[in-house]
Amino acid sequence: MYQDKTLICKDCGKEFVFSAGEQEFYAEKGFEHEPTRCKECRTARKSANKPLFDAVCSRCGKECKVRFEPTPGRDVYCDECFKEIRANR
Numbered sequence: 001m002y003q004d005k006t007l008i009c010k011d012c013g014k015e016f017v018f019s020a021g022e023q024e025f026y027a028e029k030g031f032e033h034e035p036t037r038c039k040e041c042r043t044a045r046k047s048a049n050k051p052l053f054d055a056v057c058s059r060c061g062k063e064c065k066v067r068f069e070p071t072p073g074r075d076v077y078c079d080e081c082f083k084e085i086r087a088n089r
């Protein structure tokens with residue numbers, strides 16, 4: 001029913017694939033328009049509007065920036081420690 005389509009990102013101009021699975025998902029959600037940005041540009045655009053908060057990694061003690069306001073008493077991890085913890089699960 002659906003076939004992969006190659007689209008052009010309106011931000012960076014690169015080609016990206018709008019897969020058959022993604023098309024089916026869009027149809028199920030009732031989205032009427034195809035994406036106009038590649039995954040990297042969509043992610044960058046979403047991230048650009050969010051504030052960064054200063055934090056200290058609970059594991060290694062390194063200062064880092066996070067996209068959520070740290071809650072006292074809850075662990076916060078830098079990117080490297082978070083990736084290690086996630087990989088070891």
